[in-house]
Amino acid sequence: MADVKKIATRQSYGEALAELGQIHDDIVVFDADLANATKTDIFKKAFPERHFDCGIAEANMICVAAGLSTTGLVPFASSFAMFAAGRAFEQVRNSIGYPHLNVKIGATHGGISVGEDGASHQCCEDFALMRSIPGMVVMSPADDVEAKAMVKAAYEHEGPVYMRFGRFAAPVIHDADSFKFEIGKGEVMRDGADVALIANGLLAAEALSAAGILAQQGISARVINMATIKPLDEELVLKAARECGRIVTCEEHSIIGGLGEAVCAVIAEHGLACPVKRVGVNDEFGHSGPAGALLKQFGLSGEHIAEAAKGLCGK
Numbered sequence: 001m002a003d004v005k006k007i008a009t010r011q012s013y014g015e016a017l018a019e020l021g022q023i024h025d026d027i028v029v030f031d032a033d034l035a036n037a038t039k040t041d042i043f044k045k046a047f048p049e050r051h052f053d054c055g056i057a058e059a060n061m062i063c064v065a066a067g068l069s070t071t072g073l074v075p076f077a078s079s080f081a082m083f084a085a086g087r088a089f090e091q092v093r094n095s096i097g098y099p100h101l102n103v104k105i106g107a108t109h110g111g112i113s114v115g116e117d118g119a120s121h122q123c124c125e126d127f128a129l130m131r132s133i134p135g136m137v138v139m140s141p142a143d144d145v146e147a148k149a150m151v152k153a154a155y156e157h158e159g160p161v162y163m164r165f166g167r168f169a170a171p172v173i174h175d176a177d178s179f180k181f182e183i184g185k186g187e188v189m190r191d192g193a194d195v196a197l198i199a200n201g202l203l204a205a206e207a208l209s210a211a212g213i214l215a216q217q218g219i220s221a222r223v224i225n226m227a228t229i230k231p232l233d234e235e236l237v238l239k240a241a242r243e244c245g246r247i248v249t250c251e252e253h254s255i256i257g258g259l260g261e262a263v264c265a266v267i268a269e270h271g272l273a274c275p276v277k278r279v280g281v282n283d284e285f286g287h288s289g290p291a292g293a294l295l296k297q298f299g300l301s302g303e304h305i306a307e308a309a310k311g312l313c314g315k
Contacts, residue, residue, distance in 0.1 A: 006169035010108040014149035015041025015164045017076060017106075018046045019148070025050075026072060029067050032079040033060045037167075038108045040078045060084045062091040062103075074155060081164055083232040084164045085126035090116035096160045097133040104154045104161045105130075110140070111213065111252035112281060112298050113168035113202060118288035121299060124281045128257025130162040131230045137183060140164040140251075142204035145174035146227055149181035157183055166252075168291040171205040176243065186233035192222035193310045196240035198263055199250035200226050202295070203279070207250050209302030210309065219313055229259050234266045241267050241274035246312040248277045250305050252295075255280040264314055277308045 010178035021027050028050045035041040035053060044051035054061035058079050061280060077084065084107040085092070096103045114122045130138045133252055137157060141147035147165060154161040173189070189204070190211050199207035204225045211221040217242060222244055224236060247267070249260035260278030267274050281298055295301055 004171040007144040008169045009141050009165040010039050012144040013106050014042035015150035016148040017043040020134040021047045026074050028073050028075050030054055030077045032060050032061050034079055035265050038078045058088040059091045062088045063095050066095040066101050069103050075103050076106050078106040080119050081107035081123035081126045089129055093133050097136055100135050100159055102158055106163055108165045110164040111167055112286045112294045113291040115291035116288050117201045119285040122286035123129050124254045127229050129255045137161040138202040139228050140201040141227050143170050143172045143174055145179050146175045153181055153183050170202050173205050181304045184228050184231040186226040186236040188222050190223040191305050194220045195246040195313055196222040196244040197248050198224045198226050203250040203252055206302040207305055210305035213306040215308055228246045233263050237263055237266050241272045246275055248308050250279045250280055251282050275312055277312055279305050279308050286295050
């Protein structure tokens with residue numbers, strides 16, 4: 001994908017906020033001393049009176065956002081995933097989730113691809129944490145186009161939303177003119193019959209790459225972009241299980257508690273005999289290094305996904 005345009009979805013988040021801010025004057029944006037990194041500074045430059053820096057106090061930021069949401073405003077609270085989902089979990093649960101307030105959380109720098117920042121900042125637990133909160137929508141876009149559409153959908157959704165955006169530039173795999181996004185709906189990006197690759201975030205592009213590798217070896221792989229982890233598109237998962245008979249889930253997250261487990265739960269509850277291989281970060285912490293190299297080292301590349309699929313197919 002050397003010739004494919006690449007954009008970090010954190011950049012898409014900042015641009016989408018600024019675009020929405022021109023249309024909706026009820027949007028307010030909060031950050032925790034990271035506006036340049038989360039790209040909410042784009043919104044800040046356009047609407048300084050609606051951007052609030054809460055300092056290095058993420059828990060307080062969440063509570064302030066919760067309070068303002070009760071006045072009719074629509075707050076977007078932003079920080080690194082490690083801090084938005086991890087450090088502020090109690091406040092997200094009790095101040096946003098429990099009263100089911102209309103707060104959107106824009107969490108950037110998620111996953112191993114945070115790179116040189118190392119294990120302390122490579123949040124691979126956020127899907128699991130946020131999925132556990134009743135009523136919380138949890139999403140991770142594949143590229144710039146989907147990220148911008150997702151932010152718009154989050155604004156239009158009534159209730160708490162958690163969105164994860166990346167630091168590492170992701171290939172743009174959608175056409176902006178034709179793409180449509182809907183919360184809770186997956187997307188078949190490539191059809192196939194032998195195995196289904198269900199992915200999100202950076203790994204959606206890697207799954208497409210894996211499908212190309214598999215095609216050269218006579219294996220037909222269906223690629224599904226599952227940007228919404230909760231609520232999961234169960235109908236699409238079950239259809240893939242019945243028609244393909246084998247599933248590989250692909251996520252830049254721990255294999256514990258994320259997309260893979262959500263898919264496995266649906267298949268098990270419906271009693272389907274469909275083996276699932278979870279490609280993700282195994283029960284381990286990351287470490288500092290170049291993002292691209294880390295994705296390969298932790299088994300998150302297209303080649304690794306293809307190998308996992310070949311194993312399921314017995315080839």
